[in-house]
Amino acid sequence: MNDEFNLDVVSNFFKHDYHDRGKQKWQGFFLSDHQVALHKRANETKSPPLSKQEPETILATLNKATVQHQHVFIQLKTRDKCGQHQALKGQVNTFNSQSILLVDGTFLNIEEIMAIEFIVENKTE
Template identity: 40%
Template sequence: MNEKEFDLGIVKRFFEHDYHDRGLMKWQGFYLSDHTAALNQQKIQDKQQYPPKPQQSLSIVGQILSTAYTQNQPVNLQLNTVDHNNQHFATITTPILGYNGATIVLANHQFININDIQHIELVRSTNWTGNQ
């Protein structure tokens, strides 16, 4: 086709009346396989349910925290927070690095208020390495 046969009006009419942009749909094929695998794994984890463990008193929680801290033993923590489906999150297994008043410090330097603990128990596993 040469310049004399080219009609800009045809192109303009095509884009105004015939062409339908699919928007973001055309970009969905560009997800990386590891990204889609991570998304699928997240969906599976979101469907897992973690039943609530019994609510422990503040004195019991304090005693277990004290033992864990002084003996350098990791603990399993279930917090009393829930997701949008009113389901508890997974149990956190961590050593207690320290405390400040009513706040404890976990291994990843995360701060947790002692009042947010639903249930706590010492990890008695012999294969705890501290790298989990």
């Protein structure tokens, strides 16, 4: 066998013999990892539905959370594809009678909020 590198042999191999399967060779890996990630995310975000709160209650909770620098669990009126109310966790940076700004930069309208609770040691009270 010849130990010299021959570019013509390599070019001929890729031109006539080698057939790249493209996405097909990775599809099995993607599906299993993707499914695991989706299930993990779904289990993390599932939460029992909270009772709808009055705007005054929501504003009072936001005020207390802002003053005491507490984290809150916010359940929105909008639902995801599974029919679950969308939810957020975070710390309130500032708010007014119409909108909220969380510390992470998330902006919400007060009208979007269905309920809000304080987070105590990874549990809602």
